[in-house]
Amino acid sequence: MSTLHRELTVGEIAAQSPASIRVFERYGIDFCCGGNVPLSEASKAKGLSWETILREIDSAAAQPAPTGQDWQNASLSELVEHLVSTHHVYLKTQLPRLSATLDKVLSRHAANHGAVLQPLAVTFFAMREELEAHLMKEEMILFPLIRQMEEAKQAGARFGGSHCGSVENPIRVMVMEHDSAGEGLAKMRALTSDFTPPEDACNTFRGLYFEMAALEADLHQHIHLENNILFPRAVELEAR
Numbered sequence: 077m078s079t080l081h082r083e084l085t086v087g088e089i090a091a092q093s094p095a096s097i098r099v100f101e102r103y104g105i106d107f108c109c110g111g112n113v114p115l116s117e118a119s120k121a122k123g124l125s126w127e128t129i130l131r132e133i134d135s136a137a138a139q140p141a142p143t144g145q146d147w148q149n150a151s152l153s154e155l156v157e158h159l160v161s162t163h164h165v166y167l168k169t170q171l172p173r174l175s176a177t178l179d180k181v182l183s184r185h186a187a188n189h190g191a192v193l194q195p196l197a198v199t200f201f202a203m204r205e206e207l208e209a210h211l212m213k214e215e216m217i218l219f220p221l222i223r224q225m226e227e228a229k230q231a232g233a234r235f236g237g238s239h240c241g242s243v244e245n246p247i248r249v250m251v252m253e254h255d256s257a258g259e260g261l262a263k264m265r266a267l268t269s270d271f272t273p274p275e276d277a278c279n280t281f282r283g284l285y286f287e288m289a290a291l292e293a294d295l296h297q298h299i300h301l302e303n304n305i306l307f308p309r310a311v312e313l314e315a316r
Contacts, residue, residue: 087111
């Protein structure tokens with residue numbers, strides 16, 4: 077049961093429940109420098125009820141239930157749609173947001189924590205650049221190819237092939253890039269001592285680490301669905 081209540085300050089809530097930061101940012105509620113006001117007052121200033129805010133915080137704090145979809149037996153087009161609408165959309169939203177937060181934390185805390193934050197920034201920004209190019213290649217090349225292969229098989233027609241040759245060729249590149257992303261995530265986790273903020277971290281700093289851990293979890297699921305389900309099934313489909 078949640079221990080949060082309306083008379084806690086916004087800053088106290090953000091410190092107790094990092095997931096609340098997502099809700100506060102959504103409504104433009106300052107949880108860092110201006111966080112020393114009760115939730116009841118901060119929510120009223122935004123024309124919102126504190127009950128609504130607390131409900132959304134509780135919801136954000138709860139881990140999303142794993143999907144009940146059987147991706148091994150769903151169509152490849154359904155799996156591709158899920159990957160794009162869920163994991164690709166998440167990355168396209170979170171990568172710029174995390175970049176802005178990391179810049180903010182680095183500008184304010186580099187003096188005391190530059191030994192961690194500076195290599196963290198180098199690793200994260202390199203990973204972001206590669207991931208954004210990676211998403212584009214999947215959406216423009218590999219995923220349309222997989223959809224076309226499946227449509228041809230369902231129609232009982234022979235797939236005419238593509239400029240990529242075998243589907244294994246772009247898949248091989250995607251797997252290599254997944255490995256690179258995994259290395260980046262592992263380095264980020266090691267640099268931050270498992271995303272553990274220092275004792276003097278402000279709420280923005282704590283929120284950065286919380287969201288980086290969430291990014292890691294999402295990418296792990298994302299890569300699992302591609303490497304372990306989508307890609308082997310696409311190779312099998314081509315071989316039939």
